Amino acid sequence: MSLIGSGGGYWRYSPLPGGGVKFVTRFDYRARFGRAGRWLDRLLFRPLFGWATAWSFDALRLWLDRGIPPEESLLRAKLHALGIAVLSLCWAYAGLVPKLLYPAASGELELLRALGWFPGAEPAINAALGIGELLLAAVIALRRSRGLLAAQAIALCALTVGATAGTPSLLYAPFNPLTLAMLMLAATFVAVSTRKGLPSAKRCRRQPASRNHKKTEEGQK
Incomplete structure (x- = not known):
């Protein structure tokens, strides 16, 4: 065969x-x-x-x-690929589904309106954020540099703080921005800690x- x-x-x-x-x-x-x-x-x-x-x-x-040893190299490569895959998929999902496909049903527009920073421009800002997150997912999957991983972790923390500050009730949901951020930060740690020696x-x-x-x-x- x-x-x-x-x-x-x-x-x-x-x-x-x-x-x-x-x-x-x-x-x-x-x-x-x-x-x-x-x-x-x-x-x-x-x-x-x-x-x-x-x-x-x-x-x-x-x-x-x-x-x-080769088995350790293979394990590091698998863990690194897993961390990068989790980050890329999370950013891609966050940019595509709630922001571009279903912004009204997901509550993303309400979050932006609650902040009060972009009166009247919330749909455009929401769409721009979605496109930016999709691009970030693609760059993370292709580049995997340490600086990029650190930058996306900072952006993740900023978005989480902004969302929970504007709508504190989000923290009461079983799957909320804080738990998602913790998952993605853990994936970031795995990706960064396994970069060397690959x-x-x-x-x-x-x-x-x-x-x-x-x-x-x-x-x-």
Whole structure:
């Protein structure tokens, strides 16, 4: 059932001047299942195969350089991805559903009117906040920088304080802005604390140095 029909490759370790090791691997194969298999390979399988190969070799680098075993690298990567996913989904939901799709039913407009900061402009401000939260969700999922995670945590605290100050009765609900903020701050802590020591496919050179070779997957330390 494998998409790979036949293939071959090698691993090569070369000592570097002054210490260190250069590691190069090459693997190529032919896809099965005719034209459909070739298209599936080109669009999905081969890029994923290359990314996973580079990621695993960077996990090997961390094991050799920092003593981080691969199972710990994998656990850190899963926890980091979970934290980022929770943050992105929460921001996306908060921006799309209550602010853009159902602003009247969700009570978002009433919260803005209770603040009294934007008389008459509450619908426009609410829509702008929703679009901003959707953009923030996308940026968090793509960038994952420590500064961005800290900035969104500050924005989260500010929005929570503003909502509860304008309508204190929100704190009596079972699922309120405070409990949501606590969940998202916990996800922020997980994402920030697992950022360091993560394997990354970007640290490996994915193309050969010479243009005369066919496309290969290379990992370098």
